[in-house]
Amino acid sequence: MSSYPETVAGIATALAKGEFSSVEITRYFLDQIAAKDPRLNSYITVCEEYALAQATAADSLLATGRAGPLTGVPYAHKDIFCTKGIKTSCGSRMLDNFVAPYSATVSDRLDAASMVLLGKTNMDEFAMGSSNETSYFGPVTNPWREGTVPGGSSGGSAAAVAARLAPCATGTDTGGSIRQPASLCGICGLKPTYGRVSRFGMVAFASSLDQGGPMATTAQDLALILNVMAGFDERDSTSIERPDEDYARALETPISGLKIGIPKQFFNSELDADVSAQIDIARAELETMSATCIEIDLTNMDLSIPAYYVISSAECSSNLSRYDGVRFGHRCEDPSDLEDLYCRSRREGFGPETQRRILVGTYALSSGYYDAYYQKAQQIRRLIREDFQHAFADIDVILGPTSPSTAFNIGQKLNDPVAMYLSDIYTTAVNLAGLPAVSIPVGFSDNLPVGMQLIGNYFEEAKLLQVAHQYQNVTDWHRRSPPTTHSVT
Amino acid sequence: MAISDDEVRAIARLARISIEEQDIIVVSAELSQILEFVRQMDAVDTTNVEPLAHPLETDAHHREDKVLESNLRDTYQSCAPQVQDALYLVPKVIE
Numbered sequence: 279m280s281s282y283p284e285t286v287a288g289i290a291t292a293l294a295k296g297e298f299s300s301v302e303i304t305r306y307f308l309d310q311i312a313a314k315d316p317r318l319n320s321y322i323t324v325c326e327e328y329a330l331a332q333a334t335a336a337d338s339l340l341a342t343g344r345a346g347p348l349t350g351v352p353y354a355h356k357d358i359f360c361t362k363g364i365k366t367s368c369g370s371r372m373l374d375n376f377v378a379p380y381s382a383t384v385s386d387r388l389d390a391a392s393m394v395l396l397g398k399t400n401m402d403e404f405a406m407g408s409s410n411e412t413s414y415f416g417p418v419t420n421p422w423r424e425g426t427v428p429g430g431s432s433g434g435s436a437a438a439v440a441a442r443l444a445p446c447a448t449g450t451d452t453g454g455s456i457r458q459p460a461s462l463c464g465i466c467g468l469k470p471t472y473g474r475v476s477r478f479g480m481v482a483f484a485s486s487l488d489q490g491g492p493m494a495t496t497a498q499d500l501a502l503i504l505n506v507m508a509g510f511d512e513r514d515s516t517s518i519e520r521p522d523e524d525y526a527r528a529l530e531t532p533i534s535g536l537k538i539g540i541p542k543q544f545f546n547s548e549l550d551a552d553v554s555a556q557i558d559i560a561r562a563e564l565e566t567m568s569a570t571c572i573e574i575d576l577t578n579m580d581l582s583i584p585a586y587y588v589i590s591s592a593e594c595s596s597n598l599s600r601y602d603g604v605r606f607g608h609r610c611e612d613p614s615d616l617e618d619l620y621c622r623s624r625r626e627g628f629g630p631e632t633q634r635r636i637l638v639g640t641y642a643l644s645s646g647y648y649d650a651y652y653q654k655a656q657q658i659r660r661l662i663r664e665d666f667q668h669a670f671a672d673i674d675v676i677l678g679p680t681s682p683s684t685a686f687n688i689g690q691k692l693n694d695p696v697a698m699y700l701s702d703i704y705t706t707a708v709n710l711a712g713l714p715a716v717s718i719p720v721g722f723s724d725n726l727p728v729g730m731q732l733i734g735n736y737f738e739e740a741k742l743l744q745v746a747h748q749y750q751n752v753t754d755w756h757r758r759s760p761p762t763t764h765s766v767t
Numbered sequence: 768m769a770i771s772d773d774e775v776r777a778i779a780r781l782a783r784i785s786i787e788e789q790d791i792i793v794v795s796a797e798l799s800q801i802l803e804f805v806r807q808m809d810a811v812d813t814t815n816v817e818p819l820a821h822p823l824e825t826d827a828h829h830r831e832d833k834v835l836e837s838n839l840r841d842t843y844q845s846c847a848p849q850v851q852d853a854l855y856l857v858p859k860v861i862e
Contacts, residue, residue: 736823
């Protein structure tokens with residue numbers, strides 16, 4: 279174990295007191311990455327020089343009393359957020375040569391907070407995947423057990439935080455891509471309400487579902503990072519125009535009287551018995567804190583995966599039409615004509631899963647099939663949202679598992695797309711409805727982490743983080759780290 | 768919901784993704800499996816249910832029509848595969 283604090287809050291406090299410098303802590307993480315990441319593959323790009331320059335600048339702000347709450351704290355950035363002058367690959371060969379000419383709003387906000395960018399993390403190609411295996415840059419291994427997946431699509435971010443190769447990271451969540459890897463890697467991850475975090479400069483997968491959010495080891499850290507990431511952005515037409523708020527404001531408020539809804543559809547035959555048992559123990563813990571649990575009915579939950587795959591694939595086929603080999607990204611050699619340039623650049627640039635989704639989406643949107651697929655999925659989307667709205671009339675938060683199982687083996691589901699899609703069975707409904715949800719670690723099954731999901735009503739991130747933090751005040755699952763992190767090279 | 772080889776060729780053409788002839792069978796089997804899976808949606812009656820496109824059903828916000836940024840063409844073309852005189856180069860389209 280290092281002598282440095284492991285949390286964002288701990289590092290920020292120590293930096294403010296001058297216990298160590300931002301350059302020292304940045305150097306420490308860069309050394310950890312150099313020593314351990316060759317095995318994990320959680321980073322696509324490590325920005326050593328850039329990070330040390332940012333850390334030096336942060337140290338001078340700290341020295342002159344001009345620092346903000348997170349000045350000098352290092353972070354890892356999912357390689358889906360554009361970073362000016364730094365490669366932004368989105369896990370794809372298509373963007374392997376893409377050095378973004380501008381920065382995402384989220385990147386700008388982290389910069390403005392004087393946080394230090396350690397590097398860009400590995401991910402499923404274009405965020406399409408639940409295991410990080412579709413990345414052009416190779417799979418990531420889960421630090422808890424070599425050879426198992428970290429989840430996806432934000433698998434690199436989750437593995438890096440779990441292995442203590444960054445104190446926190448950014449992620450994006452279209453159908454569970456923050457929460458499921460957080461669950462499988464034993465860390466915390468928050469998907470905010472749709473529109474809270476700007477999508478400007480965040481490579482688009484499915485625009486009506488995509489949402490960026492923080493990943494870290496504690497709920498308190500999620501709140502601190504969300505304070506930096508979230509906020510209205512004129513450059514994103516779907517950004518929500520609401521006053522800024524402090525997401526950490528309710529952390530220390532007790533949860534007595536909290537009403538928790540337990541959807542019966544979440545405890546179905548798909549759920550691993552061990553995972554179910556851990557969730558029950560965590561629920562009982564919340565009940566000892568004077569929360570009450572009531573069963574709720576999310577009738578159309580079971581249709582969330584089919585509806586999600588139609589909508590997300592349709593939006594993906596539209597969004598990814600921009601990769602034409604002309605303006606940026608991969609271009610094939612010696613195209614015979616313009617058509618050949620398009621078709622071959624796209625075949626060479628996209629991996630199999632991305633191509634599959636583009637084809638499914640193209641089919642679902644094509645003339646003659648639109649009503650049966652896309653429109654039908656959008657109608658079901660409304661029914662799913664109504665189920666949540668009815669439930670939230672009587673309860674404060676919804677509790678359930680994040681993922682039906684713990685980390686599975688690399689390769690296990692790769693050749694069965696539908697089996698892979700079902701890893702997101704408890705998460706996609708939240709994206710369809712646009713709600714906020716958090717995953718936090720609540721135990722282990724066969725030495726692999728189990729995550730619990732808390733879903734909130736619109737704009738109730740602070741309440742979710744309050745419940746998670748109160749739980750973490752009386753438990754220590756969030757402090758556990760994989761055995762490999764304990765030795766410092 | 769089986770999808771024919773010809774339908775795969777037509778979709779691939781629409782999506783501008785070339786698929787090798789020997790891969791068509793595999794792709795059509797995969798797409799058939801996925802489409803069959805999503806047809807579970809047919810089990811629920813959605814007559815008179817309004818489709819939901821945006822989770823919060825808010826309108827896109829509008830800004831004033833004024834210039835906010837200068838012309839960054841050169842910067843944005845810096846990542847293009849082939850540019851000449853500020854034009855993107857592609858194979859000859861008209862003989």
